[in-house]
Amino acid sequence: MDSEILNYPIHRFLDSSLLGQFIGPEGSNIYKIEKYNKVALDIWKNDEENSNVRITGPYWNLKSALNDVLELVSTIRNKNQRYKFEMPSKDIGFLIGKNGAKINEIKLSSNVDVHFERNNENRDNGETDGRVVVSVTVSGNYQQILIGLRLIYDRLTSKGQKTLYEDPRTRQFAESLMESLD
Incomplete structure (x- = not known):
């Protein structure tokens, strides 16, 4: 042949x-x-x-x-999908947590990889009002990214209050995670 x-x-x-x-x-x-x-x-x-x-x-x-x-x-x-978004740099410390504890919990719980990249230029659009923003890239498969984004969102909206994500061993955390898979 x-x-x-x-x-x-x-x-x-x-x-x-x-x-x-x-x-x-x-x-x-x-x-x-x-x-x-x-x-x-x-x-x-x-x-x-x-x-x-x-x-x-x-x-x-x-x-x-x-x-x-x-x-x-x-x-x-x-x-190996990626989802990229920007957020104000002032919120990054809260998202990461002390010694990276909170972001590591999010990474472990959702099996995603999260990278931060600071944009050195100030933006003058209506979205950031001239503040310095950080690009956040979440990598994994589609389902993992959705779970990771939900955990990030929940962490950012919980500023100043305790959430069920503080202790991932709780039953509420497991139920919430399973609910997000549906």
Whole structure:
């Protein structure tokens, strides 16, 4: 059988920081696709330094391997979604809590990753009234992000009062968390 080559521009669909997840530990994901479809698969960069997947093998095997590549890319994208919002820098300390205790509880409870990035420029739009704002990025899958955002919202709206999130071992916390999953 003649071998053909199929190039898939993975850089259009997957951020370069996620290529490691595509490759898998010790190349396991690539190995599985190669072995199951009886093709050769490698990642290469074109002249513009964009990552591409090259699949080499018989025509019908290429189609099957491409389907597996698309499925893997879709799975990785769904697991690595991001939600970004801005908030006034004066509220960040309350959200984080002493020694990061509150934000760590939110991260552990919802299984998300939260990053803060201070914007050094003052904004003069109606939303921030010229105050310094901080960009907050919440990463995870869709459901985890929703839970994390709810916990962040609850933390920010509870300023000055005790909430059931103070002790995540309570029954109320578990019920509330399960309710947010529905």
